[in-house]
Amino acid sequence: MVSAALPAVAGGQSTVPSQTQQIVYDIPAESLAAALKAYAEASGVQVLYETALTDGQRSAAVKGKLAPDIALQMLLAGSGLISRHTDVDAVAILPAPRAETAAAMPQVPPDARFLGALQAGLLDTLCRSDETRPGAYHVGVQFWIAPDGVVQRSALLGSTGEPRRDAALAGALGTIAIRALPPPGMGQPVTLIITPRSPAEGDECGGR
Incomplete structure (x- = not known):
């Protein structure tokens, strides 16, 4: 999830x-x-x-x-x-x-439309590989996103517990395509949490 x-x-x-x-x-x-x-x-x-x-x-x-x-x-x-x-x-x-940066550039939260597009883009990317496919691990990810919706920088927060998977995730995060533009002045970074799913919840990748 x-x-x-x-x-x-x-x-x-x-x-x-x-x-x-x-x-x-x-x-x-x-x-x-x-x-x-x-x-x-x-x-x-x-x-x-x-x-x-x-x-x-x-x-x-x-x-x-x-x-x-x-x-x-x-x-x-x-x-x-x-x-x-x-x-x-x-x-x-x-x-x-920095206080002066925060004062000069008020930050606004991402809206539901943009968050939905970011989550969809992340899932599309992670579901392409068995190594990064979500469902069995827990990790935080962060994105710094340009006004045109391009991911400029990404980072893992912590580890999945598998160094090989961590490396695969780090490589995949920068390739995400977001089919929406962020709201002007959106605060950075945007944090998403990938959490495990139980068998009863089904495969999050679905038909991806």
């Missing part, structure tokens, strides 16, 4: 309300990648990010009984990164936008 999430906006505040359930955290100041893994295990939240974002980064310590959103904000303090909900139990880690 391919689902959509709104792109990051100025200020880094999530549009999803903070989770109210409090969890006990005991995460020391350590490498950011290790801290995010510890956070994900404690929270039950899937954390999606490009590994390059955490290279050389260290986390702030997080200790105490906290709501997951608050704990993640504390963890990322000083890193230049923000979190963005992509699903109820998944967040993407993104670079914080």
Whole structure:
């Protein structure tokens, strides 16, 4: 299943309300990648990010009984990164936008028409190969899209757990054809989440 999430906006505040359930955290100041893994295990939240974002980064310590959103904000303090909900139990880690850029160029969310075209284009591309065919893996993908609808850049958020599949996906993402134009001023990147399907839900590729 391919689902959509709104792109990051100025200020880094999530549009999803903070989770109210409090969890006990005991995460020391350590490498950011290790801290995010510890956070994900404690929270039950899937954390999606490009590994390059955490290279050389260290986390702030997080200790105490906290709501997951608050704990993640504390963890990322000083890193230049923000979190963005992509699903109820998944967040993407993104670079914080520059304040002056965000102020000069207000961002708008992608509309349903464009998201539908992007999802259809993604499925058309992934269904061409058994290696990238969705249904058995979970991964986030991001797109930076030009005003004419051409994908300028794409990235995987995390891993499917299979390096060969990851490489095939990375190669396929840049070949997507989107049969619609993005709305003017659309925020970038646009995040989509590919999730597994049960046998009862059938083959998402259908007649593709």
